[in-house]
Amino acid sequence: MDSIQQLTDLVNNDSRYDIPYAELEGLQIAAVNARLQQRREQIKLVDHRARQAGIDTVDCLESMVPLLFPHTVYKSYPETFLSNQRWDKLAKWLDTTSTHRVPTTDPQAFDTIDAWLADLETQGIFVNCSSGTTGKSAMMVSSRADLDWCLTEAVAAYTWGSGVKACNDRRIFGLAPVALTPRNQITGEAYYRALQSPDKEPFSYPVPPITVGSLTSMVVLRKKMADGTATPAEIQAYEQTSAERQKTMDDAVTIAADAIIEARTDRLHVTGLWSGLYNVAALVRERGYSAKDFNPENSIYVGGGLKRAVLPDNYREFVYETFNIQPERNYQNYSMQELQSGMPRCREGNRYHVPPWVVPLILDKTGDVLLPRDAGEYEGRAAFFDVSLDGRWGGVISGDRVSIDFRPCACGAQSPSIRDNIARYADLEGDDKIGCAGTVDAYVRGVS
């Protein structure tokens, strides 16, 4: 059996987060090398990287580093492709990081990016898009095999991290608008298949789903504003849409609070983002309900960090206490759009555990050099190689600062683990730089 399959097969093995790294290193190196040999032929950027670095074989962890893609690669498309609706050029751009060829079609055939992407899906190319906290959305390709993997892996990580059994005995309560991307949809599907009781209806947050088109429309308008081609009427229309969207969001909080109060005796699985969860919890409290009214077996999964929302310091406790979430059923997961596998947080050690099919590579701050593995916990820029990825390259350098420990965790699991204090380098360093040279970005107001 080949090294890739040996590692990915572990997704079905109960000890998947309990394997000492020493036992995996050789296998991981072999698997990444196998990926390099396959992908060089298929992904232009991998071949370019390998040639530039003069690396033909991956035979140690160090040799993986020059082959990693900075996360910004997936944002490197020119914005004019979006604003000018050049789907053909966007296809060509996506193709440089895709394992499977992205077909180039006549851009005139599709009015919107959503229509174009829907067409790509029928051809097996699934494009994921990030919400782009920094302005531009990342775009990356998944294959059908990737979506199948997420269906299995998301549940494997969840059940291990939360201790909740996947036995279809809960009611899923979604308390956040969901970005309609293939990976999000399939992960939602995975939870539904694993947790949702057949006797109940899941609750979906009553707001229109966020499509790639709505995520990128802001980017397009921003570009037009910078170019000076956005008319006052266009800006007015955008502001009106934003105001309507905000109204829908505000209404949704009330509807969701009423619904969850109604369902308070059900065994719930609550999911969402912190800001939405907090708002609903606050309204539930205002109506006079709290932990004592909710089912003590409720579970929760919160995706992502605060995403720049400003909440009181005790927002987490407030949410847990409102919905009666016991600490052992509070699931957290460290992942990123650029990878597809997650690192579930354990309950005893509060640390994120790296699965066997993900190679943890902790680099220096600049992302150039692999730090020597320390005997204890040490800090650096997180990079990973997700061996499970099929549709694109698995090696990514993140923007995150993490502290990793290769020793067994307090929870007993022997996999490498990451401390629950992950921060973005970009947030750690303010912008104190001024100079007379600059771009038109400084002249654009109102779209961020």
Add this chain to the structure above:
Amino acid sequence: MSTVNAPFFARGQLLDGADQTHRSRDLGVDFTTPSINLNAVVHPRTDVPPLLNVPLAEIIDFLVLTGERLRAADNIHMQECFERMASTHILPRQVVEATARHATAYLEKRILEAEVAQNFSDPAALDGWIPKQDFTGRRSFVRAFGPRLIHVLPGNSPGVAVKSIAQGAMVKAVNLFKMSSADPFTMVAILRTMADIDADHPIVKSMSAIYWRGGDTATESILYRPQYFDKIIAWGGGDAINNVVQYLGPGFQLVSFDPKTSISMIGHEAFDSDQSLSKAAALAADDVMTLNQEACVASRYQFVEGSREEVEQFSERLQAEIAARAAASSDIRPLDIEMREQIEMLTLMDDDYRAFGEADGRGIVICSEEPVDFHPINKTANVVRVDSLDDAIPHVNVATQTVGFYPFNRMVTYRDRLASCGAQRIVHLGEAGPSTIGNPHDAMYPMHRFVHWMAHEDGSAESS
């Protein structure tokens, strides 16, 4: 990690100390400074500006003498400054040193006098109250009164430090210079040089230079008040300006030197002969490499009128010229990882984007049909092919500063449209740097805006 010390200067007094440690963002180097005594840098409103009754001619003489002392080989303050700069500045030491020496050329009598003459219809208003009378016979006196100014200095140009001191002195202002983390040294070195000439001169008593981290509320919310200062002269954009904007209000105004992008426009005439092509490429490279492309006047996009083949030929020559200039200044700074990534991805899309040179920090040109949407910097030029220079006009916007032209005789055809789009200067290709002495900067006459225009109404002719 080694740390360097950056002393402060407060109204004639040198402040030494290493009470606080800061980080220079560009290089990740630490530097120490004294703690700030805010009282020391605020000149009470009840005291008139120290320079008020010093004649402009004397101020100019003092500035000229300062220039001579700044260039003197035995100037220990400047020597120390270069030592320290080498550890925090992103440009190589020899570039910084040459630029600083070059900047002192501004401190020349004829230049300073020309600046004043262009900024003020009657420079005598700086020295005294100018009698006026309107057509109704009403009389008054007007004075360009010395203002209280905070200068938020950029970190990319010692030239701005020299100019700010000179202009602040000539308008007889009380000046507080907020230094940047990329250069917390030059300003104090200049002020120390001035103090060595005459520590008690009012010009020296009118100047303070300190550092705080841009956006630091603890300092800015205290200092940025009309009771202490009239105007804030700020360079740059983004967070630097956004932080300042919240403090603006009646009596506390912003004079902004906005962040700018400069471009080149090269007509089909460049392809008339091999000689004209070489000439255009060399001139374009001069503009790209102004202050090694750190300055706002440095060209970033070259709109070139021609066929794909011609424009690629131009790109190739331009790259060679940029690389030669980079090598001559020993500038091998690597490209920012994000920009390098974008360049590589674009060139992998084969036909639309073509790179000349490598993204290795030695000079690269990207040839395309549309401008790239990253900011070309650090020896990076984006040549954009156009059928006609008219097609470049839509790419000129409110952030466009200097437009370099080739051939020169096509400038007249374009200058009105360029101004209408927001551009501020149009120059011969290769001459982005120099400008006519006393010309407007950032679409204004700065000194005219700095001063506190004060009127003394003296009644109608009949009432006297």
